[in-house]
Amino acid sequence: MTNPDLEGHLRSRRDTGHKLLVPYVTGGVNGWLDAVRAAVASGADAIEIGIPFSDPVMDGPVIQQASQLALDGGATPVSILHEVREVDVGVPLVVMCYYNTVHHAGHARFASQLRDAGISGAIVPDLPLEESGEWCAAADDASVATVMLAAPTAPDDRLPRVCARARGFVYSVGLLGVTGERDSLAATATSLAGRLKAVTDRPVVVGVGVSNASQAVEACRVADGVVQGASVVRRLLEGGPDAVAEYVSEVRRALDSEFVTSVS
């Protein structure tokens, strides 16, 4: 089985003039598979699927709550990877999981579980460059793209090394802090994206603290795209998959009307 090529897909979307929209959905919460389908139907270029973990240190209250609801409902990495096989949406799927989930399963085993579930990439937010060797090797072998995170605190000489190890895209962390909606886009969101664009040709996607359509537009003046996490998950918890569809459509429209100059 060949899964969609994450980086190839995102590059081709970017190179045809589109900004990349990557909604995040916490796996295992009520209606999550429908939310994934709805997000894709509403214009997502890839989907990030969160595998809930007991101790999500990079996540703020909304995604913490979603993770806890999913765990309380009996979700496990195995159940989520089993269920995700049901969705056939035509865009790459990327999981976000904390490292103990990977470590506990075993690097090679987890990488092949992802591949077999149709997953194209993985984001492991508590696995920094220096600790990532074993996982990256296993993921490479299974053709799973390891998305590396780059943070505003990184000195200039670190960014090229992070970008060199990244596959799929580079996740540009928008602010100093955890996931969650903010009133305005932090200055670090565009400054870091700019620093990354200067050192890599890979798609640079800003996540963490990009909270609505206008902030997405603002981030994309520099970046190639955005992850929409807490803003999507909050709508899923409050209004179900329909609310996700409505929101993703709104962000898609905003990005396209701002950046897509000609419609072929």
Place this chain on the structure above:
Amino acid sequence: MGEPTEAGRFGEFGGRFVPETLVPACQELEAAFREAWADPIFRGDLDAVLREYAGRPSILTECRQLGAQLGLRLVLKREDLNHTGSHKINNVLGQALLAKRMGKKRLVAETGAGQHGVASATAAALLGLECKVYMGAVDVERQALNVFRMKLLGAEVEAVHSGSRTLKDAVNEAMRDWVATVESTHYCLGSVMGPHPYPWMVREFHRVIGTEARAQCLDAYGADPDVVVACVGGGSNAIGIFSGFVDTSARLVGVEPAGGAAVGRGHPGVVHGMRSYLMQDEYGQVQEAHSISAGLDYPGVGPEHSYLASIGRAEYPTVTDAEVVDAFQLLARTEGIIPALECAHALAWIAREAATMQGQTVLMNLSGRGDKDVGQMMEVLGS
């Protein structure tokens, strides 16, 4: 005990599993600690504040009544007599001085029983730093006195309502705070856990316990003890006293609560920045620890303990809450010392295993006093 590897490993344990945002901060902290620890001026400043403020050196007390009853020589290292009532002050004074040296204005800390929170609030007050302490909501309730102490000392205390609402969740919340405030804030981690360099740095700050105790034992008895015993949650008081004896033939015993036995029942896992033994389910979800003692309610353990266990240098048995309650009363009645519930774990093991140690010298780290636990014990025992 030597330095960990460049990657912060003790054998296969340790490391630095943190979000990218925190990597530069951990690197900066490692460099700052390495430089300060080699600087006689920093060492002199720390020694002075430990002596003139914390009350070091702490004494040894031989428990003649209880020792006779158990058939062994029982010697306590009296960390309970330090300022703020536990060993935690050794580490926080070191970290707070280091934070000042690094130009940080603010400390964040997690706390379980409240001892590390009180110590952090104390050091912050002394050195003019802001301080915020995260504490699980369950612990806020059972350690109300320590919460009030921290507030008296000028610290802000935030109850953590996520997850199991105990120590592990307080660590998560402190890390989330640090991710957002890393430029102005030092995370004053309270045990020999977390990402490199914390397990190493916190051990070095507690090494004074073992160094003193070894000299005191040689002075008093002309020999090293046969057995060195301490309780283990994250494991800072244990690593502190072990550090003085790891190169002797003394048996090293770290006592874990039956409901929080990371070494005894866990498997290697990664949480809170380190690879170590960890209580987790079949999918790697971290399990909740359950112990009568808030300070030991932690599903992980410092990586150097995992290493000492893996090479067979130290052993990590468990005791039950019921055994701990008995030991708590035993020390009070036989010696006039009310121990912290955490240290009562160490004593419970000694009392249970005394028959196998007849005539031996057993050194126990009495790492904290029990005043904070009196209210809880009133409920357990009835007044």
